[in-house]
Amino acid sequence: MKVTVVGAGAVGATCADNIARKELATELVLLDIKEGVAEGKAQDMMQTAALLGFDTKITGSTNDYSKTSGSDVVVITSGLPRKPGMTREELIGVNAGIVKSVAENILKYSPNAILIVISNPMDTMTYLALKSTGIPKNRIIGMGGALDSARFRYQLSQHLGASPADLNAVVVGGHGDTTMIPLIRLATWNSVPVTKFLSAEQQQKIVSDTMVGGATLTKLIGTSAWYAPGAAGAALVEAIVRDEKKLFTCCVALEGEYGQKDICLGVPVIIGKNGWEKIIPFDLSAEEQALFIKSADAVRNMNDVLSALPA
Numbered sequence: 001m002k003v004t005v006v007g008a009g010a011v012g013a014t015c016a017d018n019i020a021r022k023e024l025a026t027e028l029v030l031l032d033i034k035e036g037v038a039e040g041k042a043q044d045m046m047q048t049a050a051l052l053g054f055d056t057k058i059t060g061s062t063n064d065y066s067k068t069s070g071s072d073v074v075v076i077t078s079g080l081p082r083k084p085g086m087t088r089e090e091l092i093g094v095n096a097g098i099v100k101s102v103a104e105n106i107l108k109y110s111p112n113a114i115l116i117v118i119s120n121p122m123d124t125m126t127y128l129a130l131k132s133t134g135i136p137k138n139r140i141i142g143m144g145g146a147l148d149s150a151r152f153r154y155q156l157s158q159h160l161g162a163s164p165a166d167l168n169a170v171v172v173g174g175h176g177d178t179t180m181i182p183l184i185r186l187a188t189w190n191s192v193p194v195t196k197f198l199s200a201e202q203q204q205k206i207v208s209d210t211m212v213g214g215a216t217l218t219k220l221i222g223t224s225a226w227y228a229p230g231a232a233g234a235a236l237v238e239a240i241v242r243d244e245k246k247l248f249t250c251c252v253a254l255e256g257e258y259g260q261k262d263i264c265l266g267v268p269v270i271i272g273k274n275g276w277e278k279i280i281p282f283d284l285s286a287e288e289q290a291l292f293i294k295s296a297d298a299v300r301n302m303n304d305v306l307s308a309l310p311a
Contacts, residue, residue, distance in 0.1 A: 001025045001241050004068040004110070005233075006102050007077035008032035008060070010223075011118060013041050014230025015075055015237075020045055020056040022234065024241050028058045029068050033078070038062060069109040073240050075233045076102050076129075079119035081224050092124060092305045099125045100132045107133055114139045114275045116236050117251070118229060122175040124302045126251045127264040131306075138275040142251025144175025145266035147232040149249050151213035152182045155206045156189075160197055166190050170249045171210065172266050172282070173295035180266070181291045182210045186282065239271035252276050259289070260296050263303070 003025040005016045009032075016030050030045075032038040042060030049055070061067040068074070079095035099119050106113060115133075117126045117140065126142030133140070148171035150164075157164040169187035171180050184203050187194045195203065209216070217225040239246040250269050254260040257279045258267055268280040284292060 001073075002027045002029070002071045003237055003241070004029040004031060004071040004074045004106070004113075005077065006031050006068075006074060006106065007079070007119075008034075008038040008041050009077065010226035011229045011233070012075070012077035013045075014226050015077065015118075015233040016041075016058065016230075017045055018231055018234035019237055020049075020054055020058055021052055022238060023054050023056050024234070024238050025056055025072075028056050029061060029071065030058065031061045031063065031065070031068060033063050035062050065105040065109050068106060071106070071110040071113050073116065073237050074106050074110065074113045075116045075118060075237065076106075076125075077118045077233070078102055079125070081120070092121060092302065093309055095119055095121075095125060096128055096306060096309055099128055103129045103133050107135065114141070114240055116141050116143055116233055118143045118233050120175075121302055123179075123251050123264055123266070123299045124306065127253075127303050128306055130253055130264060136275075137253040137255075138277065140253070140264075141236060141269075141271070141276050142175070142264055142266070143229070143233050143236060144251050145171055145180075145249025146236060147229050148175060148180050148182075148210065148213070148266070150228055150232060152187070152206075152210045155210050155213075156187060156194055159202050159206055160189060160194065162189055167194070169194070170268055170282075172249055172268070173292055174265060174299045175251065176298070177212050177215055179295040179298045180211055181288060181295060182207045183282070183284075183288065185285065185288070236271060240273060240275065243273040245270050245272045245277070247271075247280060250276060252279065254279075257281065258284075258292060260292075263296055263300060265296055265299060 038060035122144040173181040269276040
């Protein structure tokens with residue numbers, strides 16, 4: 001099994017480190033556009049192999065996509081973070097060019113690869129990858145919902161005094177502060193609804209804190225988070241390479257599901273060896289469905305920027 005991670009920044013390197021530690025691949029390639037960075041981080045990780053006891057072979061490459069040839073799964077983390085004063089349109093314009101180029105180059109050498117998109121704005125970049133490559137929809141997965149759901153479980157665990165591993169909770173909709181929808185009504189603590197243990201005020205705070213989870217970390221550490229995003233990407237890789245048939249919320253192409261078409265949005269899906277294999281229909285309340293429609297409208301507004309970009 002061969003896995004490539006494109007982008008050797010904090011998220012990409014953390015994702016690669018998780019993949020290596022879990023021995024999810026016999027060969028792992030880390031690729032970056034900046035000279036020497038991927039090679040250096042790959043060598044640094046390989047020097048932990050004797051200490052951590054893994055046998056995955058890790059190599060780095062500066063923009064040489066031939067080194068990624070034959071990859072089964074590719075995680076795309078490359079792109080720029082939004083800088084002060086940068087408009088949404090400018091961010092989409094820059095990252096759209098990067099993600100499109102990465103996807104095309106990857107598929108040139110690995111035409112059967114499953115693509116996991118982490119680059120932001122994630123919903124729009126997933127949609128771009130789908131439209132620009134033309135590969136089957138099940139082979140393009142946006143990571144965002146997996147991360148948002150992990151952050152939701154963290155917030156719940158803090159209020160309940162519970163282990164996050166004992167909680168089931170999902171976030172649907174877009175991967176953004178105003179577009180994600182934490183479904184607290186459906187969240188459970190070892191099969192018992194969490195709403196039995198939480199006041200209305202606590203529930204609202206958990207939902208609100210989940211929605212600004214990324215922004216909160218950016219404010220605290222001065223940059224975007226990387227440990228949880230990297231781990232979320234690796235968790236999806238694990239579900240694919242081990243054919244786990246696990247349920248994650250992921251950004252995938254909708255063709256009528258949840259009342260939406262021609263959009264990539266976060267919904268519950270089963271992840272296995274073929275990528276995302278099935279969308280799970282949750283019975284949303286009227287209020288939750290209204291929020292989902294609002295989220296879809298916001299994501300479409302971002303997607304519309306793509307049509308104005310140079311071909």
